[in-house]
Amino acid sequence: MTQPLRLGIAGLGTVGIGVVKIIRRQAALLEARTGRRIEITAVSARDASKDRGVSLKDYAWETDPVALAKRDDVDVFVELMGGHEGAAKNAIEAALATGKDVVTANKALLAIHGQALAEQAEGAGRIIRFEAAVAGGIPVIKSLTEGLAGNEITRVMGVMNGTCNYILTRMEATGQGYNVLFDECARLGYLEADPNLDVGGIDAGHKLAILSSIAFGTKPAFDDVQLEGIQRIELDDIRAAADMGYRIKLLGVAQRSARGLEQRMTPCLVPANSPLGQLEGGTNMVVIEADAVEQVVLRGPGAGEGPTASAVMGDVCDLARGFRIPAFGQPAKTLKEAPAAQTGLPAPFYLRMSLQDKPGALAEVAAILGEAGISIDRMRQYGHEEPTAPVLIVTHKCTRATLDEALDALETTDVVDGTPVALRIEEL
Ligand code: NAP
């Protein structure tokens, strides 16, 4: 008789308990599909006395996740604690060193230490899987590594942080400002323990770094992701974008060209009628473009107990079936170093700035943009009561590097108040 697959689960929070529930609720289905019973032998979390809403009495308890990872009665170590250093990293390394396969949902860990962990796993003949690390319940890693394995990927992009998309879409729908909606997310429990991971674009940047590595056969390079958060987006930006037929999204784009590997996770204007523009609330979307298939759009819940546990279980079922694939879709030693593209392809940009309401102010802005070779496509100045006037400008195509030089020059003048907001307009 086939032996059961024995899991040790470290982390019994939102995702960990979701996994326990699926394994208990769907035992027969999982066995029918994989040909093996999937059992939990031991679990770990910080507080053994916490009521987690499900009975854990059938499982051995380990307070130390490293001890759990090393247990002889565990075949697969399931890491659902989070954090890119400390307990999660130590326990995964211990699991691989003691002959366990690993399943994790930890995007920060994979984006930062993915290469070293993949090499350790392969050196030990073990497997590390992390479907849940990117876009929650959407099987995007499986799509790239399996279904699209025959394609050369040309571009991967998407909205991969539900909290940011929730804030941005609710700003438009309710007319409430960023701070009000940030507080609403805190009340609803949507924010990471460090909210800057969400609103600073870091969480989504981790996800993009993982996807780029798989898509382009490169070592995960989170430090090369150009990151910008949504904290400076104001209702005026949302309204102006809507007036022009756009929506603002925290958009991740990864593409490889002769200029190098471009990875950016920044707020952008996208056409309101595009699939990405129509994405509401906490939902995620990943768009994959490739030579043979052309375009695939994946949409689904990017977070939460059920969706994230669903992705974890996809990996667990693969291991139960004996399906083994390298972490980033090809052997870790064959992943290439990719030089980061120094600047993205030219695009139009949306600019918002506060100008001193005095003669010659607009002329000075136009002159600085003109000297940088940046042509103005559209411009608006709104009525105002303050001594400064809000001015919106849409440029013709230019590179971000050229624009940044012009923005630096604008900031040194005495007509521009504060730092202008500059958002790329992404025609999809
Ligand atoms: P969570 O609710 O905060 O749960 C974390 C769990 O880990 C808790 O049970 C905690 O124990 C345990 N833990 C933390 N540090 C520990 C340590 N040093 N030793 C032992 N146990 C420790 O987190 P989560 O939302 O389930 O997220 C888990 C992972 O999934 C993270 O990597 C996260 O980024 C990823 N993820 C989450 C989602 C989501 O929707 N939540 C989506 C995609 C990916 P106590 O309960 O005793 O405090």
Ligand code: HSE
């Ligand atoms: N904080 C993440 C989000 C959840 O808002 O999408 C899990 O990745």
